[in-house]
Each structure stands twice: as structure tokens, then as C-alpha cells.
Amino acid sequence: MKQVFKFGAVVGTLVALWIGLLLSPDLPQSFSLILPFLPVYALVALGCYGLGMVGYGLMVFPTCPHESILLQKDIDEAKAFLKEKGVDVAYQ
């Protein structure tokens, strides 16, 4: 619940800052050209960041097939050992 308040405070501050900038009369012309686009620009940047991070995570997702083979071997060994001792591990 605290995270919600933190998030809301940050967003509220940003919105207030933006509205204050919109209402302030003496801004350089170059700045007032891109000022109305800033919220949508922030949204687009956030979306691109999220999409890019998903893509990057998919791209470098670590797979270790050799380790998986070793793990399967270990499991089989343990199952055989436990069966020998009379423990039922028929858990599929």
C-alpha cells in the first residue's frame, strides 16, 4: 500500500510540474514547442523501455542444456537409491 502512495506522489508531482510549466508565461520558444507532447512522450518512452526489456530478456535468456542433463542424471540416481532403500518416490 505504501508503494501506491509513493507512486501517486511521484506522478502527482510530475503532473503539477507539467501544468506549472504549461501555465508559466515566459518560456523560450523552443521549449514551448515540445512541452505539450511531454506526457505522451513519457508514456511512449516507458512503453518502449518495457518492450525493449522484454525483448532483451528473451534474447539473453540463459539456457544450460548440459546442466539439465546432469540434473536429470542426478534425479535418476537419487530415485534408484531411494527405491533400493524402500522409499516410494513415484512422484510424476
Add this chain to the structure above:
Amino acid sequence: MELGDRTVGFLLLIFSLSLFSYYTFWVVITPFVDSEHFIHLYFPAREFAIIIPVLAGVLLLSFVAIFIGVVILRSRKPKSKSG
């Protein structure tokens, strides 16, 4: 299958990077180039820099809402039949 996932991730990364750079160029740099320059041929009117993202966001949100609604309705049906 592994290769497919990696390719999809690479394509996603490339797509998001190119979208971000195109949008940045469109919104931040284009207004400072004089209106006669040929570069304006590659960008739509500047109003669309707001219209398209907002439209996409509304479509996405309504799709998510409709999807959640359909899932909830489907999961409730068997309960109401049995109960």
C-alpha cells in the same frame, strides 16, 4: 524453439529501439527543422504524435478490460450452473 524465442526477443528489442528513436526524432527534433526541408516528408503531421499513442493506449486498455471481463464471465458460468 530456442532460436525462435531468441529471434522474437531480438525483433522486439529492435522494434522498440526504432520506435523510440523515430518518435524522439518526430517530437523533439522535427519542429526545429525548417518547414521546407525534405525530412518533413517522412513524418506525418505533428498532431498525430499525440493522437496515435492515445488511440493505441485506449485500444490496448479496452482490449485488456474486455479480455478480463470475458475470462471472469467464463469462470463464473459453471459455478452458477452447479450452485
